[in-house]
Amino acid sequence: MAQQQTSPDEVVLGQEAGGARVITLNRPRQLNGISDRVVYLLAQFLEKWEEDENAKLVVFKGAGRAFSAGGDLKMFYEGKSDDSCLEVVYRMYWLCYHIHTYKKTTVALVNGLVMGGGAAMVAPLKFAVVTEKTIFATPEASVGLHTDCSFSYIHSRLPGYLGEYLALTGARLNAREMISAGLATHFVSSEKLEELEKRLLNLDTGDESAVRAVIEEFSTDVQPDEDSVLNKLSTINKCFSVETVEDIIKAFESEARIDGNQWIAPVLKGLRRSSPTALKITLRSIREGRKQSLPECLKKEFRLTMNILRSVVNGDVYEGIRALSIDKDNAPKWNPASLEEVKNEDIDRVFQSFSPEQELQVPSDDSNR
Template sequence: MSSTPIRYSEFPKELPTDDPDDVLFNSLYGVRTIELNRPKKLNSLNGSMARKILPRLREWEKSHLANIVIISGAGPKAFCAGGDVAELALQNKQGPEGQKKSADYFALEYKLDHLIATYSKPYIAVMDGITMGGGVGLSVHAPFRIATEKTVFAMPETTIGFFPDVGGSFFLPRLDGEIGTYLALTSERLHGVQAFYAGVATHYIDSSVLAQMTSRLSELVFNDHATLQRRLQIIDSTISEFASTLPSPDSYESAKHGDLSGDLREAIDRTFKYDTVEEILSALRKESESADQKLAEWANATQKTIALRSPTSLRVTLRQLREGRQWNISETFVREHKIASKFMAHPDFVEGVTARLINKPPTKPQWKPATLAEVSETDVDEFFATPSEEEALTLVTPYEGALDQRYTEYPHGVFALPTESDIQNVVRSYGRQGSKKVVEEVLKKWNHKAGVKEKVQEVLARKTVSTDGKAISWKSKGAHL
C-alpha cells in the first residue's frame, strides 16, 4: 500500500476577478460540452478556467439528464497548448509568496485532472489541434481521447526547466516500451494519427465530422440501469462510426521522427531503457554509429535535443517515470504537486520560461546547475520526499459511482488500441497457429477497431520470431531488439 496520504477537500470557488468567458458550457440533449475559450492564448489553462470547470463537472455528475461530457478548444489551432506558465514565472520572481501562489495553481489543476481521471460519467476529450502540458492533463486520463489530422501532442516541460506533470508520472510509463521515456526527455511531437498509434489517443477522426459526431452522441439514450462500462461501450461504438481510413503515420512532413514503429521504435526501446540519463546518452552515442543512416541521424539529433534540456529536469523526469510506474492514480497527483512546488522555487523554471517563451526572439536558457554531473542524487531526492499530511495536495471528494481512487492501471484501456502486452498474451494463446490467427483473435477482441490490424502486424514483425515459417513466439528479452 502507498504511504502517500490521500485527503479530500471541498470544491474551489470562483473569484470576482475571474474572466466570465474563458470557458463556455453548453447542452445538447444528453451531451454537456466544455469549450476552452482563449484561442489567442491557444486555450492555455489558467486558474479562472479550472475554477469554472471543476464545479460544473460535479453538477453534471449529479444530473440525471447529463449523459456525456465533451471537452474541446475554441479556434482552429489548439485544444489546449498548456498551462499559463508565463504568469507563473512572473509570480515566482516575487519570492516565496509568489511561489506559493504558483504551487496553489498546480493544486487546482491537479484536482481537476484527478477528477477527470476518476469521473463517474463518460468523458470525451477532442484533441483537435495543439495538445500539450495542461491540455494533456484535461485529456489523457479520459476513457475517450480523439485525435484528428490537426493534433500535435507533446510534453515539452523539460524545455522550460520543469517536468512532465498533469499525471505524466502515471500515463507515460504505461505507454508501450520506452515511448513514454522518449517523449518525456525529448519533448518529441506526435502528429495526428501518430498519437493514436502511440496509445495517447483512443480514436482518430477527421476534424470535418466532429460536429456530426457530437450530434450523434447527443441522441444516445441509455437504459437507467446501464452500468458505466455499458454506456462507455455504446459510446465507443458510436465514435467508431466516424472513423474513416487512417492516414499513414509517415505522412506528416513536420514530424521528422514521429512514426514510432519498426527500426526507430526498436532503437527507442534500446536506448531509453536505462535508469540514468548518462546511460541513455551513451546508448544514443553508440546508436549514432549505426550503419542505418536514418537511425544514426535520429540518434545524433536526439543527443543534441537532450543536451539543450535542463539537467535538473532530466534527472527528476527520469526518476519520476521509473517511480511513477508503481504509483496509483491519486498518489500520482499528490506526489506531482510536491515536485511542482519544489520546481517553483528552483531557478530553472523561471529561466526556462523566460528564455523560451517570454523573450522575443527566444534565447538559450542558462541552467543552474549547468551540467548533469552537478545535479546530485541528494538534489533529486528532495523532489521526491513524501509530502507531510499538512502539505499534501487535497483532492476533491469523489461522487457516488466514481472510479476507484487508487487504481494502478487505466480502467478503460480496452477503448484504445491493444498494448504490446495485450498482443503478447494473444501470441501466447494462439501463436502456434501463426500470425494470421493472432491478428484475427486480436481484431475479434477489439471489435474490429480501425488501426488494430496495422498495429498488431507492426508489433508482430518487431517482437516475434518463427522457426518453422508458421508458428510464432515472442522474442525473449535477451534476443536482439
C-alpha cells in the same frame, strides 16, 4: 436546444444539450493555455455535471487551432516571488484526479495542438478523437519543469520505454502515433468533426457502446507511417531503459552513428537543450511511476511541482519560461549547466515529502471520492 452556461467571452464555455454536456476551452489566442480561471471553471462544470442525473455524456474541445498547449507559463512566472500558484497547482492536480476517475462517459475532440496539462485532460478520457491536425507533446523538461499532471502515471504505462523518450526529449506525436501508443482512441478527419459533434449531442445516452458506435461511423483505421518513432521502439527501448540520463544520452549517441538512424540527431539536440536538473527529476518520476498508483503519482508530482516553483534547488523553471515566453531568446542558462554537475542530494530534496497537512489530499481509492 443547446443552452450556454457561461458568457461567450469566458475562458471555459459550458453547454447543455439534452443529455450531453460540452466543455470548450476558450482562450484561442493563448492556444487555450490553462490558467487559474480555466482550472476553476473546469472543476465547477465537471463537479456539477457528475451530480446531474440528466447529464450522460461530457464532450471536451478547444476553440481555435489548439485543444490546449498546457499550463499558462506566464502565470507561474508572475507568481515566482511568493506562493501565489499554490492554490491553482493544488486545484489542477485535483482536477487531474477527477478527470481520471470521472463517473460519466467522456469524449475529447482534439483538432490541433495538445500538450502538457492539456494532454493530461485527454489521455484519461474514455474516448479521445484526434485528426490530421493533432500534435501531442510533453515538453516540460525544456522549460525546467517536469512531466506533470499525472504523466508520470500515463507515460510509465506506454509501450516499452516510449514514455521516458517522450518526456525527456519533448518529441511530438501525430494522431496516428497517438492512437498506436494508446494516447487516443479514434482518428476522424477534421472536416467530419463538426458533424460528429452534432451526432454526439443528439445522442441522449452515455452508454459507451452507443457512443463508440457513433464515433466509429466517422472514424478511420490508421497506422503510423513507416518512418514513425513507433516503428523504432526497439532502439528507444534499448536506449531509454538504462539507468541514468547520462547513460541514455550515451546509448542514444551510439545508436545515432548507425546507418539509417538519422532521425536521432535532431532528437538528441532537443534533449541536450533541456534543463539538466529537470531531465533527472523527470526520469526518476517516471521510473517511480511504474510502481505507483494514480494517487501516489499525483501526490508525488504535486510535491515536485511546488518544490520546483519554490526554487528549492534552483530557478531553472523561471529561466526556462523567461527564455521561451518572456524574452523569447530561446537561450536559457541552466544552473547547473551540465548533467554531471547535478547533485543527487538536490534531486532528493525536490522529491522530499511535505508534512501531512501540506500534501495533496486525494483518495487512495476512487470509490471514496
